[in-house]
Amino acid sequence: MPRFCSECGAPLPAPPPVTCPACDTSHWLDAKPCAAALVTRAGKLLLVRRAHEPWKGAWDVPGGFCGQREHPRQAAAREVREETTLEVEVGSILGIWIDSYAPSGPGAEKVTLNIYFHAQAPAAGEARGDPNEVVDVGWFDPDQLPEPLAFPGHLPAAINAWRSSHERAARATTAPPRSVPARKPESIV
Secondary structure (H helix, E strand, C coil), rough: CEEEEEHHHHHCCCCCCEEEECCCCCCCCCCCCEEEEEEEEEEEEEEEEEEECCCCEECCCCCCCCCCCCCHHHHHHHHHHHHHHCEEEEEEEEEEEEECCCCCCCHHHHHEEEEEEEEEECCCCCCCCCCCCCCEEEEEEECCCCCCCCEEEEEHHHHHHHHHHHHHHHHHCCCCCCCCCEEEEEEEE
């Protein structure tokens, strides 16, 4: 929480949203944009085990905070590359979830706007974790994901949405073509 004005340095009378009484500058607590990619290869999902707090040791999808003026799609690709060394093809948006960054402590006040994308990994190439970012990298069957998962306030919902979208896509590609019954011509009277 900011305690001092970012413009003039005067003490703020309350937590944001607040206007500085000395210079009339407005202060807000906006959600921090984050981007992540649910990366698949041969039907398996790429997960990384976090090397730092919050959720140290928990499994997560590659992702992180967007840079200033960085498009979330580029941020998702960059985070995958930084955390796993993989160059992925980022596809459509899966969904957006709001959450707190940490369960307690200073990060608990940070609200995140989490934008998840579908992504495909190349057929070749080994995912290697950056030890500053992750302690392990693995590919998992959608129904056999490891625990615990990081960010339990929204990541399970994102993974469930990802599973549902893949199940719908699989049904659409394996369903026999539907025949459309011919219509009788209508007469105009």
